[in-house]
Amino acid sequence: PAIRVADARRGGAPARGGTRVFTVRSLLGESVVSLKTKIEWQEGVAMAAQRLSVAGAPLDDTWTLRDHGIDAATLVVLEEADGESEDRDTGVGGDAARRRSSRGREEVGG
Numbered sequence: 001p002a003i004r005v006a007d008a009r010r011g012g013a014p015a016r017g018g019t020r021v022f023t024v025r026s027l028l029g030e031s032v033v034s035l036k037t038k039i040e041w042q043e044g045v046a047m048a049a050q051r052l053s054v055a056g057a058p059l060d061d062t063w064t065l066r067d068h069g070i071d072a073a074t075l076v077v078l079e080e081a082d083g084e085s086e087d088r089d090t091g092v093g094g095d096a097a098r099r100r101s102s103r104g105r106e107e108v109g110g
Helices: 032-043 094-099
Strands: 002-007 020-025 050-054 075-080
Touching: 002 032, 020 032, 032 050
Parallel strands: 002 075
Antiparallel strands: 002 020, 050 075
């Protein structure tokens, strides 16, 4: 189905009278990460800069859309993730970039 996404980012391009809403074609069995990838390709918003939520509850990247109870009638809210920036050398954003060790592996914890 077409998943409806409301762009509530600071500096997002609002429609007349409110927040811009766009649709992303996605299967309900796909993960939230898959939806973020599609948003990145379609809207140009880096995955690391995306925070998705439904009714104020953040979405877990490893869960499927169905796990979150999302269907075609659900409005997913896209917000700008705080403090997320892409590492220029690795292309990895946010906390993952900060957890990378000198050998290029992600460290567990912290």
